[in-house]
Amino acid sequence: MRPVNPRGAWTLFVRETQRFMKVKMQTIVAPALTAILYLLIFRYAMGERSVPGLDVDYFSFLIPGLVMMSMLQNAFANTSSSMIVGKVMNVNIYLLMAPLSAIEVVIAFLAAAVLRALVVAVVLLLVLSPFAHLTFSHISLILFYGVCGSVLMGGLGFIGGMWSKKFDDMALINNFVIMPLTFLSGVFYSVTQLPPLWQKINHFNPFFYLIDGFRYGFIGVGDTNPYIALWVVGGSTFICMVACWYLWRIGWKLKD
Amino acid sequence: MTGSPASEFALQIRDLHKTYANGKTALQNINLDVPAGAFYALLGPNGAGKSTLINILADIVLPSGGSAMMFGHDVFRDRAWCKRRLGVVPQEVAFDPFFNPREVLKITSGMFGCKPDMAWIDELLGRLELSEHCEKNTRQLSGGMRRRLLVAQALVHKPPLVILDEPTAGVDVELRRRLWDFMRELNAGGTTILLTTHYLEEAEELCDHVTIVDGGKVVADRSMRELMREVAGRYLWLSYGEGFVLSEADMAALSQFQPRSNGKGVCLTLRHATDETSSSFHEAYSAAVARFGPPIDAGVRQEDLEDVFIRLTHDDDKATAGAGT
Ligand SMILES: Nc1ncnc2c1ncn2[C@@H]1O[C@H](COP(=O)(O)OP(=O)(O)OP(=O)(O)O)[C@@H](O)[C@H]1O
Ligand SMILES: [Mg+2]
Numbered sequence: 001m002r003p004v005n006p007r008g009a010w011t012l013f014v015r016e017t018q019r020f021m022k023v024k025m026q027t028i029v030a031p032a033l034t035a036i037l038y039l040l041i042f043r044y045a046m047g048e049r050s051v052p053g054l055d056v057d058y059f060s061f062l063i064p065g066l067v068m069m070s071m072l073q074n075a076f077a078n079t080s081s082s083m084i085v086g087k088v089m090n091v092n093i094y095l096l097m098a099p100l101s102a103i104e105v106v107i108a109f110l111a112a113a114v115l116r117a118l119v120v121a122v123v124l125l126l127v128l129s130p131f132a133h134l135t136f137s138h139i140s141l142i143l144f145y146g147v148c149g150s151v152l153m154g155g156l157g158f159i160g161g162m163w164s165k166k167f168d169d170m171a172l173i174n175n176f177v178i179m180p181l182t183f184l185s186g187v188f189y190s191v192t193q194l195p196p197l198w199q200k201i202n203h204f205n206p207f208f209y210l211i212d213g214f215r216y217g218f219i220g221v222g223d224t225n226p227y228i229a230l231w232v233v234g235g236s237t238f239i240c241m242v243a244c245w246y247l248w249r250i251g252w253k254l255k256d
Numbered sequence: 257m258t259g260s261p262a263s264e265f266a267l268q269i270r271d272l273h274k275t276y277a278n279g280k281t282a283l284q285n286i287n288l289d290v291p292a293g294a295f296y297a298l299l300g301p302n303g304a305g306k307s308t309l310i311n312i313l314a315d316i317v318l319p320s321g322g323s324a325m326m327f328g329h330d331v332f333r334d335r336a337w338c339k340r341r342l343g344v345v346p347q348e349v350a351f352d353p354f355f356n357p358r359e360v361l362k363i364t365s366g367m368f369g370c371k372p373d374m375a376w377i378d379e380l381l382g383r384l385e386l387s388e389h390c391e392k393n394t395r396q397l398s399g400g401m402r403r404r405l406l407v408a409q410a411l412v413h414k415p416p417l418v419i420l421d422e423p424t425a426g427v428d429v430e431l432r433r434r435l436w437d438f439m440r441e442l443n444a445g446g447t448t449i450l451l452t453t454h455y456l457e458e459a460e461e462l463c464d465h466v467t468i469v470d471g472g473k474v475v476a477d478r479s480m481r482e483l484m485r486e487v488a489g490r491y492l493w494l495s496y497g498e499g500f501v502l503s504e505a506d507m508a509a510l511s512q513f514q515p516r517s518n519g520k521g522v523c524l525t526l527r528h529a530t531d532e533t534s535s536s537f538h539e540a541y542s543a544a545v546a547r548f549g550p551p552i553d554a555g556v557r558q559e560d561l562e563d564v565f566i567r568l569t570h571d572d573d574k575a576t577a578g579a580g581t
Contacts, residue, residue: 005336011366019354090350094409097314098367099339255318256276 009104012095016112019082020074027077031070031120032127038066039131042188051190056219059132064215065187067124068149071117072210075150076157076178078113083161084170092254102249106158106241113154114147121146135218141226142217148237149210155240162253181207191223209233263328266292266417266448267313272322274308274472282308284472285322290465292327292416295443296450297463297480301569305472306452307347310421314344326417340369343410347421347452349402351394357381357405358390361412368413380408383438385431400427407435411442418442420451424458436462460484460561470569480561487568488559492540494551495521509547513540514567521551525567 020027042062051061086092095105125134136142164170185207191199202208209229216222248254267290274283282305290296300306311317313324313331324331326338352360361380362372381387384404389397397405407423420439424432436458443449453459459466466483468476476483492513502517513524513536524544527536537556544551559567 005369007371008367008369011363014366015355015363022354085353089352090346090348091352093314093316093346093350094364094367096316097339097342097344098364099336099369100367101336251318255316 004101005099005104008098008100009108012100012105012108013111016078016082016109017115019112020078020116027074027116028120028123031074032123035066035070035124035128038188039063039128043131056221057132060134060219061190061215062188063125063128063132063134064218065211066128067121068146068211068214069182069185069187070124071121071146072149072153072182072207073178074120075113075117075153076160078116078157079109079154080157080161080164080170080173082109083158084164084167087161087164087254088166096251096254102245105248106155106244109158110151110154110241110244113157114150117150117154118146135220137220138217138226140217141213141230144230145210145214145217145226145233148233149214152206152210152233152237152240155237155244158244159240159247162247165253181205184208185211186223187211206233206236263325264292265325266290266294266327267450268325269309270323272309272312272324273320274305274312274317275320282472283312286469286472286474288467288474288477290448290450292448293443293446294448294450294465295440295463296448297459297466298450298452298469299456299459299466299565300452300469304469304569306469307421308472309469310344310419310450310452311346313342313419314346315339316346340413341415341417343413343415343418345403345406345410345418345420345423347425349399349406351397351402351405353393353395356391356393357386357397357408360394360405361408364409365412370413376414377408377412380411384408384435400431403427404431404435416446417448417450420449420453422452422454424453424455432458456562456565457560466561468565468568475568476564483564484561488561488564490526490535490556490558491563492524492526492537492544492556493518493521493554494524494541494544494548495553496548497521497552506547510543513543522548526556 039059039062043059046058051058083092086095128134160170160173164173184202185205186202191202191208191212194202209224209232212222212224213226213229213233216226267288269286269288272283272286272288273281275281286305286309288298288309298306298309308317312319313326315335319332327341329337331338352363355363358377358381361377365372365377378387381390384407386401386404386408389401394402394405403423403426407420410418410420418439424435427435432455439449439451440462451459451463460480463480465479466476467474476487478487497520500517500519500521502515502522506522507515510522510524513526516523522544524540526540541554
């Protein structure tokens with residue numbers, strides 16, 4: 001049994017939390033503003049129409065998607081930026097020198113990422129709620145998808161940060177992987193509106209399940225069965241966590 | 257200090273070997289014993305492998321083979337136990353632009369599993385002359401201040417073994433002196449200190465034991481007193497004025513004295529003498545006069561650590577002096 005260092009893990013969690021709390025404008029206010037802008041733009045582009053295939057008005061459909069998209073992006077940003085700053089400024093060596101097990105490091109990083117995602121979600125819901133009549137039909141699904149999605153993205157950010165050598169590498173991942181996947185995941189439309197081929201492709205996009213399941217929790221309808229997607233999402237999240245743990249343990253791209 | 261040392265050795269390194277992924281062998285079967293309570297110098301020219309050795313102990317670099325014991329515990333098996341007892345000042349500056357020095361010290365302390373001891377943190381900030389900068393963002397600190405913060409970080413969890421990898425690079429003379437006074441105090445209080453530095457006078461003054469590595473191998477491993485008494489020899493210097501050149505032929509003719517030019521003349525190593533009667537002064541002097549004529553000036557000097565260091569790490573003279581005692 002390896003010795004544990006709960007105080008160390010807690011300190012690391014607090015450190016990772018302070019990292020986003022110290023720059024609230026960037027990490028909380030900015031995403032809220034972006035979400036409002038999207039909402040206004042799509043409101044005028046789409047009008048008051050309801051979403052084809054699903055019997056809901058467009059705002060009630062759009063808001064949960066926007067909230068989830070922000071959660072995913074913020075969870076990813078928290079771990080990946082911390083890891084890459086740590087690498088560039090050489091402070092990651094303190095994570096390696098400290099008596100912290102890989103499990104402790106991973107839990108501290110992911111917990112802080114989830115906390116940031118939850119803070120962003122609450123702020124966004126408060127800011128966006130005046131625009132639509134929000135319903136919360138399945139709170140447990142909302143929580144499951146929200147937390148799982150944040151853990152998954154926090155984990156991907158953790159791995160992406162370990163992989164990156166410099167800020168440019170991180171920007172590469174962001175622009176060529178994260179952004180396309182989130183935008184094509186059905187935040188702004190129902191996939192039933194897409195041509196059949198695209199619908200098929202979307203079923204391989206993990207973000208699609210996250211956003212669809214999360215939205216199902218609000219509006220009670222969706223493109224997939226959220227109780228089946230739940231296993232896909234839960235399984236991917238678990239695999240991602242194990243990967244984080246393993247890669248940290250062997251010092252992947254960290255120890256020469 | 258945490259965990260009273262159960263073993264008489266703070267470090268026992270056996271056959272430690274490191275080959276980097278690019279094929280570069282940085283350490284070739286290093287053996288090293290650091291007695292608990294020692295003030296120990298690890299010296300060597302650039303690229304000798306000092307930082308590699310330190311980073312392996314700190315878990316920043318993976319070893320390729322060999323073993324290391326810290327206070328009787330296996331460093332590679334009992335990682336957490338050893339890490340709590342080790343403080344390392346890394347050679348490369350590291351700082352977190354999100355926090356100020358006081359926050360950095362609190363965080364480091366917590367990550368090492370200690371409840372932040374504010375009295376000790378304030379004392380560290382004071383001793384390392386950082387008190388008035390402790391609310392500044394680390395980005396605003398000067399290079400020397402950042403390095404002093406690294407020293408504070410290495411000490412914040414009160415480890416019984418402290419390893420300093422060039423802690424005084426870029427630190428001014430006055431603060432360097434105070435830093436060494438502080439280290440001496442810690443050492444007197446029982447902390448084992450291992451340091452690397454390129455300021456050899458400082459090492460000679462401070463350390464009671466010295467290991468010199470070159471090309472990933474130990475070339476000398478002695479107590480400072482022994483090294484200076486037994487390895488440090490004497491040399492004869494002869495001055496012939498500006499423009500003196502030592503030709504290949506001169507080198508060959510005087511080879512038994514390992515001649516080297518010092519710009520204005522020549523230095524000849526004297527045979528190791530335990531007393532005046534066995535000195536090779538007369539032979540060296542006669543040989544030089546026979547070759548160059550009478551010198552303008554001459555004298556005999558005792559080698560200091562720097563001379564010994566240069567002699568032992570000089571490329572074409574890799575003879576090991578008392579390695580592995
Ligand atoms: N990450 C690395 N990958 C490949 N080779 C490396 C790496 N780090 C160091 N080396 C090589 O290993 C050798 C030993 O380097 P090391 O940094 O341990 O030397 P050092 O004794 O600390 O030198 P200095 O006095 O310059 O700090 C050098 O030849 C160096 O080029
Ligand atoms: Mg070095």
